[in-house]
Amino acid sequence: MTNGKLEHANITVSDPQRSAALLHELFGWHIRWEGPSMLGGHTIHVGTDEQYIALYTNPDVRAADPTFNKGEPLNHIGVTVDDLDAVEAKVAAAGLEPFNHGDYEPGRRFYFFDWNGIEWEVVSYS
CATH class of the missing domain: 3.10.180.10 (2,3-Dihydroxybiphenyl 1,2-Dioxygenase, domain 1)
Structure with missing residues (x-):
C-alpha cells in the first residue's frame, strides 16, 4: 500500500505578496520559492519545508475583482x-x-x- 501525503495546494490570488505575508503572520510559514510561473504570471510558495500553498497571480487576475470565482467548488x-x-x-x-x-x-x-x-x-x- 502506498501512503499519500499532501504536498501543496495551488490557489489564485490578486496579491501573492500580501497573502504570503498573512500566512507568515498567522502560521509562521516561510517563503520556500518565488518566481515567474511556467505559463506567465508570478507564484510564491509559502509554507513549511514539507508542505506549502502556492500563491499564483497574473496580470488578468490583478486587474479583476479580487473575489473572482476561480476555484469553485x-x-x-x-x-x-x-x-x-x-x-x-x-x-x-x-x-x-x-x-x-x-x-x-x-x-x-x-x-x-x-x-x-x-x-x-x-x-x-x-
Whole structure:
C-alpha cells in the first residue's frame, strides 16, 4: 500500500505578496520559492519545508475583482494551530473577520475569508 501525503495546494490570488505575508503572520510559514510561473504570471510558495500553498497571480487576475470565482467548488483550506485565540487576534488585526466559531469534536475552530474570497478554517486540537 502506498501512503499519500499532501504536498501543496495551488490557489489564485490578486496579491501573492500580501497573502504570503498573512500566512507568515498567522502560521509562521516561510517563503520556500518565488518566481515567474511556467505559463506567465508570478507564484510564491509559502509554507513549511514539507508542505506549502502556492500563491499564483497574473496580470488578468490583478486587474479583476479580487473575489473572482476561480476555484469553485473549493469549500475551505484548513490549518491546525496550537494557539487558536492568538491566531484569531491576528486575523482580526489584518482587517479580516473571523466567523462560525465552533467547539465540538474533534477540536475548536473558526473560519475567515481572505481578500480573495478564499475561506480558511483554523482549528486547534489542543
